[in-house]
Amino acid sequence: MNNKLILAKQDFSFKSFFLQWEWMLILLFILVNIINASLSPYYLEFNSLRDATMTFLDKSFIVLPMVFIMILGDIDISVASTVALSSVIMADLYNMGVPMELAMMICLLVGTVCGLINGILIVKFKELSAVIVTLATMIIYRGIAYIILEDQASGKFPEWYSFLGWGYIGGIPFILIIFIVFAIAFALLLHKTIFGRRIYAMGNNVTASRFSGVQVDKIKIIVFTLTGLMAAVTALFLTSRMGSTRPNIAMGYELDVIAMVVLGGISTTGGKGRMIGAIIAIFLIGFLRNGLGLINVPAQVLLIIIGLLLIFAVMVPNLKTYRDKLRRSN
């Protein structure tokens, strides 16, 4: 019965606002592509568009579980450091003679453990927000990566490993196929399972969820662990694409990931948003970066644009509620 109530409330809010938001995203997406196409004559070629997806999809694996975290009303800023740590450990183990397959498994394991530690700390220390816990682990994980590799690069991976970042299956980038599989799985998990509904319930009201029998702590730990695992998946693809790794790999990814989630219409206070919005936002920001890169916009200007985009995306829904509040008080 409880689930039904929440469901009804969700339906209402989707119709009133979030459907519009996703339409707006699609419009923005088309707009970005029109601008890009007019700026660079090579932009609209199929090959160039297809290969563009390969350059930005690596971080999109983190976006999927980050949607869960932000619907819970939490945030995880340690993801980029988790990517760095798992990538560095994988490269270091491989160069010490561990077979590549095993090193990749350990990479996934390291990411999972990083996420698990975040989850346990957040659940055991309820006084501490996810912000401060993941801030601390962000520094620690990156710090361990620096302790392992210092300022060196590590690489020389086997030939076949580059397939992850550069390979095609039937003309479609391998990374795109994997992303689609993961995106469908995560969308189903969020929208079609009890687990997903409970995440929405927790995002709306943790206390009420606990009283109605949801194992709040367990769900939180699972979600953070999942995020660590997906950060390790990102590490696999990113390292393959770069061909080598450094402790400062994936620096600043947390900004891109959070910007994509927020732009996708997931409310920063939790409880609202849909997976499809975040997926559109991944492609929106990805193609925006790609287009700006084609016309040689420097990386620093890109930073400014993504930063402003993030703030803009959070502001718009807030301004709307602010206006509603004003109207109601009048």
Next chain:
Amino acid sequence: MTEKAMSKVSIGASIAKFRELGLLVFIVLLSIVVQLRNPSFLTIENINDMMTNTAILSILSVGMMLVIVTRGIDLSIGATLALSGMIAALTVSDYPDLHPILAILLGTLIGLICGTILGFLISKGGILPIIATLGLMNVFRGLTYMASGGKWVSAYQMPTSFKSIATSKILGLNTLIVIAILIYIIAYYFINHTRTGRQIYAVGSNPESAKISGINIDRILLLVYAIMGSLSGLAGVLWVSKFASAQGDTAMGYEFSVIAACVLGGVSIAGGSGKISGIILGSILLGILNNALPLINVSPFWQMGIQGSIILIAVMINALVKRGVDRNHLMRRKI
């Protein structure tokens, strides 16, 4: 069972009472250990160097404490520091006759503008501090690179008068230390003896009741982030003057040191509590650690991991102490 609970209570409560003393003892012990390992630690030269470094850290800690007291966090201060330091450096390299005090004011003004924008986004825009500062951090960092065109401003481009801000002395004390002491005196008066200062704590400990009792929360938040921005701007000028170089990545990640100094000093991340005496000791301890680790041959690559662990352990201890104090209060109520 009650006896066990009692002992737990007394531990938690006593740590809360003697936190400052404990920090002081720890600082003394650390100094002795480092001195035994490397005799050049407690030389006048090194102490002076350590104090000036700590001065910048402690100036920023004041602002960060106010931000954390209102339940916020500011990750953009490293970028604000770099931006205002860079613009001040570019200005003095173009106008070498500019009085150093004007350069300091210029940097502070730029920091104030950055902080006000941030405060406006958080108070009026209703954006979570973590997201707003994460976004603006990148905007300010990008602006720093754009302002300098990706180049450095090196020592030879800066006039001697500007570089001497950090080397000159007032009443026998380094100017940086004097500025830090002045800021601490003003901050002490401001947060303990003015209405606005107390309102900051009220907003942090319970926003709802603060609102009901007529405190303008938006104004307080705006003020807090504006103060943080101005202090970062000031620190930016001092930083550039001290190291005689302004770069695009100046003070990258320095916000973590500042947050570590605050949580070490007992500023509660849940808001509403934090003392000036605590953050002084927190900054000094962190300043000593930053200075001492290279002296006892700890690789600089360990520094990041150590700093992160300090933050994590400090916030965990703070949380446990608070649990102890709360339980203590509950027990007293029962009796």
